Each structure stands twice: as C-alpha cells, then as structure tokens.
Amino acid sequence: MTKWSRIFIKSNVWIPLIAIVLGLLCGAIVMWIGGYNAWSAYSALWQKVSGSKYDIGETIRTITPLLFTGLSVGFAFRAGLFNIGADGQFIMGMTGATIVGIKLHGLPWIVHAPIAVIVGALVGGLWGAIAGVLKSSRGVNEVISCIMLNWIALYLSNYLVRTLVLEKGQQRSQMIQDSASLSIGWLSKAMDNARMDGGIWVALICVAVFYVLLWRTKQGYELRAVGHNADAAKVAGIDVKSSLLKSMMISGIFAGLGGVFEVLGVFHYQVISAASSGYGFDGIAVALLGGNHPIGILLGSILFGVLTYGSAGMNFTANVPTEIVRIVIGCIIFFVASHGFIQMLLNPRKPRRSSKKKGAVERGSDLGLG
C-alpha cells in the first residue's frame, strides 16, 4: 500500500497532469500559429484512438512494445545503469524468435510458441549481458558499449535473416510457422481485424514481475542498493558486479520479449531494415515519463502509445501536417518529462528538495535530459 500511496501523493499526481495540460496547450499554440484548429486536432486524436474497436485494438498493439522497452530501460535505471541498448536487445529478440519460429518444424503450438518466446527473450537477455559483463569486469561505460551493440545487432540480424531465412525475392524473412504464432485470432475478429496478440498480457505480467523482483526480493533490494550508491552497497557486502550483470540481463530479457511479440504476434516475419524501429529509444522516454516505477511505466507507455497512434488521426481528420503533429507530440513529451520545471512552477521557493529522495529516478532523468 505504501508504494501505491507514494505514486499518488499529491505533488506526484499534480505534476504529470499539469505537464500534460501544459504540453497540450503548447501544442495548441503551435497549431494556432500554423493556422490549424487545435480543438478539432485534439478531438481527432482522441477519435482516432477510441473511435472504433479496430482503433482500440491497434492502440493496444502500439502500446505493447513501448511497455516492454520502457520496463527494460526502467529496470536498468533502478540498478544505476542507463540501458540505451534496449533497441539492440529488441532486435536480437526479434531475430531469435524469427529463426526459431521458421526453422523448427512439426512441433505442436503448445511447445513451439513457448520455445520461440524463451529463445527470443534469452537472446535479448544475453545481448544485454554483453554490456553487463563489460561494465562489471572492465568498467566499460554501458552507454558506449550499448550504442555500439545496437548497430551490431541491427546488421547482425539483417545478415542472419538474409542468409538463413530469406523469402526468395523479398526484403523480409519467410513467414513463421503457424505453430509459433501468438496472434489471437478470435480476439482480432472481435476487434474488427485489429492485430491482437498475447504480447500485452505478457507485458502486464512483466509489470508485476518488475515490481515483485525489485521490491519484494532480497535480490531486488541489492539491485536497488547498487543503483542508489554502488560504493555503499559494496561496503554493505553486496556483490556489485553480479548485480550489474543480472540487471542488464533482466533488462535485456524485457526488451527481447518486446521484439519476440512483434514478430510472433504482429508481423509473423522480420524485415531487413536499414534502420531500427526505434522502440528501444522510445522506451527511454517511457521509462522517464513513468519515473522508473512499473505502474508509472505502464501509464507512460499508454500516453506514448496513444499519442503515437492518435497522431495519424490529427493528420488525417484535422489536416494538420505531419511536421506540426510531431512538434505537438514533442511538446507534450517535453513537458511531461521535465518534472523539475513544473515543480518550480508550483513551488518556486523549494526547488527539487523533495525529489532528491527519489535517487535512481533523478539519476535517470539527469542522464536522459542532460
């Protein structure tokens, strides 16, 4: 209960709400300057997200990978690590699931699908663990190694898809076997052919796992202790090195799972792509929006997903050009992410005093914004 109350203590409820309103207002000013009707644009956004069963389903589909990568980045933040490599772990998760989903034949669904999920998650986790090992054994800054590993992951997966599972004459892999599919057919039918899969349920389980692992186990206590102050944790007898490694691995598993469901649930194939989809980077924003708390990350991913999916409606229905739509979305995220600014507005004489307590959260936002 205390945790719950902590998220909903007064100042914390006000800050995101005011931030969203300020962001919407700022976006409205931008649209007004551009000569567009802000009110109809925002109602178009809302209409696009909630207008039909199809749109609701597709919004959930948009939220799912954001939630996974948000959890991934948030988990690493809690242990004092900035996992900018969620993007690479996401891609490796996709690749692992794609190859297992295509190459294994003749297995029943109940065996094949879980194997594909587990392999994808593990590949993502191991990819995260590479940065973890480098950090814990040699002190290599995880930001640098992760950025490099992102590129390696992208090109390695393109290479693997092209050499192992390429559909002839196409720019993508073959279709995965039906036995590996995690799409939920009846739910898609019920949602007017929106792409529904098991991802959101697993993501919600991961939200719970995130919470239990960090706040209800000894292991999680150690991870958080390392995150607050690695030196103090070491003096207290905590194995800092293995904690760093573990947290990167778990973080990688979360991101990898995001990739797994993108392949097995949404696309059923993997595309050879020149650039990553960017879910890992969106995940950083989601984690920061959510203050690295599982519930916060869930809410952050919903906000981010709604804005992402709904922005097409602003373009389509209200005729706002995509460039302005992106500025508006940027404004909203900017205000939501700048806690300190809003706090200063609310209470100019006591800036940031109370937020000091949040430790890892602050570390996170400092890293992300500064």
Next chain:
Amino acid sequence: MKKAGMKSASLVLTLIVSLVLILSACGKSGGNNGAASPSAGSSASESPGASPSESASASPSAAPVDGKGKKIGMVTDVGGVNDKSFNQQAWEALQRIGKDTGAEVKYLESKKDADYETNLNQFVKGGYDLTWGIGFLFQDAAKKIADQNPNAKLAVIDTTVDAPNVESVTFKENEGSFLVGVVAGLTTKTNKIGFVGGMQLPVIKKFEAGFKAGVAAVNPNATVTANYVGDFSKPDLGKLAAATLYDAGNDIIFHAAGGSGNGVFNEAKDRLKAGNQVWVIGVDKDQAIEFGDDVTLTSMMKKVDQAVYTVTQDLLNGKFQGGLTNAKELGLAEGGVGLPEKNPNVPQDVLDKVEEYKQKIISGEIKVPTE
C-alpha cells in the same frame, strides 16, 4: 506550504483551461483555410521534376477527367513524403491529379513498418475510392487489407499483390539500367566502372544486374565493381563508397541508393573541383536537374509519377484493373523506365547505340537478366 501549493496549482490550471478554450476558438476560423491542402511543403519541390513527365502522362487521354467528389489516398513507406524518391514522385503525381481533375487527394506517412496496415485501413474505412501503398513492403499489408475489404480498391508500387481489388505496378529497372550501362561502357576511359547500391535487396539487385549486362554488351573489357552502403538515407556512407571506387580508378559510378546517392554526387563534385573529371549516373528521376550537368552523365529514370498518374486517371475514368493478371510491369516498351530526354554529356553516336539496344530489348532480341 501544502495549501499554497494547491492554490497556485489550481490557479495555473484555471489559467490553462481558459487559454486552451480561447485558443481553440481562434483556431477555428483559421483552420478552414489550411484544410484544402494537407502539405504546402511539397509544392516548392514539385516544379523541377514535374514538367517533363507532365507532358508524357497527359498524353494518353487529353480530355480532363472530372474527379469531383472522388477521394484518392496514399500511404508512404517509412521514407516519408519528402524522400526525393518514389514517395515524393507519387505524391507529386497525386497533387497533379487533384489539380487536373478536382479529386480530393491526401497522404499519410508511415513512421514504422507497423503503420502500413493501419494507415491503409484509415483510407479504406474512410470510404476512399483508391488507396495507394508506395513501396516494396506494402505487399503483405495491402493483401490483408484488400482481403478484409473486398469492396475497397487499392494500388501498390514496386510489388505485386494477388488480390482482385489491388492494381500492382512494378518496373523493369533492369532494362533501364541496361541502357545506362551501355552509356557507361562506351564512355569509360579506364575500363573500370562502379555501382553504389543502397541495400542488398532484390529490387536493387535488378539495377545492378541490368547495368552489368549493359556494360558487358558494349565493352567486354570493362569491369563493374559493386559497393553496397547498407542504407538509403546516409549521404556520408554514399560519399565514402564513391571515394573508394573513384580511388580504385573507376571513372563512372551508377548509384541506386536513394538519399545515400547524394553523397556520390557530392564526392564527384569534390573531385571535379580538384581537376579530375568523374561521372555519376543518377537514378529514379533526371538528377542532372538537381546536381548539375558537370558531373551527371545521365540518369536511369523510373517514372513512378507517371504510373501513379495514369492508374489514378484510369480509375477516375472507371477503368480500374485489379488482380494478378492485370499487374503492370513497366519496362522500356511501356516507357516506364529509360533515359531523360536531354543528355548533353552523351555524344550522339552513343545515344544512337542506346536507341539500337533499346529497340533490341523491346523486340525481345535481348533478354536483360534480373539478378
């Protein structure tokens, strides 16, 4: 302290809410002006590329079609509508349709691969008369949406979809590339020719294969070296690849690398400034217009705009041709690919040779390989 915080918070909120209301009221009057044209940005870029193809595409049916009340939609791939490549060409064609026929045209940009389906659906469910999907990756999305909405009409560029309500347009890039290969083979002084590709995809391989065959047909002693940069939007990588090829003695480079190809032109210009005349062969449209005649030998034009214009016009005339059997594959015979009309850097005897090979390809005497 807490009370004060609450008070100021509610004050701020009231202020904001009232401001939002005022502003959105202001916006209402201004909004209608902007509603007619979704994007003003592309009108500026329309003028250089539009003129040559306009005359070409207007010819099939000169009488203006009345498209009033018809709605045409277009979904870009992740390149976006200002990609200086097929998305932009297609959108320019649709804008001309809008101007010529009075039809309502609109586009949606895809930010991620997952957006293809939802964006197509937006148009289809919005009752659009035709929805374009631009690019190779629309195959699966267009197939799915077409099957789910048998009454909707769709069209795709660069891929073939097996559905009765989808019209597919692909190009024989290998044939056009063969002709620029002929130009390169006859122009090279070092007998070394380079090719810079975006990514190793089947469609880019078609450019390379046709180009190599064209060079080999007229100059068996020349070698063609291919270099893939792995990206369609990185001019720095294109410049690097071009530098490597020019350093190795290649004096002509054909690029099929989208935005990365801008770097190839850049490198050629740098070398020209240093006193070395090297050549680039452009792609998709007449790139001499953008990069100048001093380095652009010629271009392999792929007339996406013309195809989009013609198919859309046909639809407005009630002549929509969906299904696999009606899939269009535009080559030299159909005028879908080829050299620009003006080639100031290519001597007449070379152009005569090009024309000779063009006729041989059209007559079927020469089969151009695709991979």
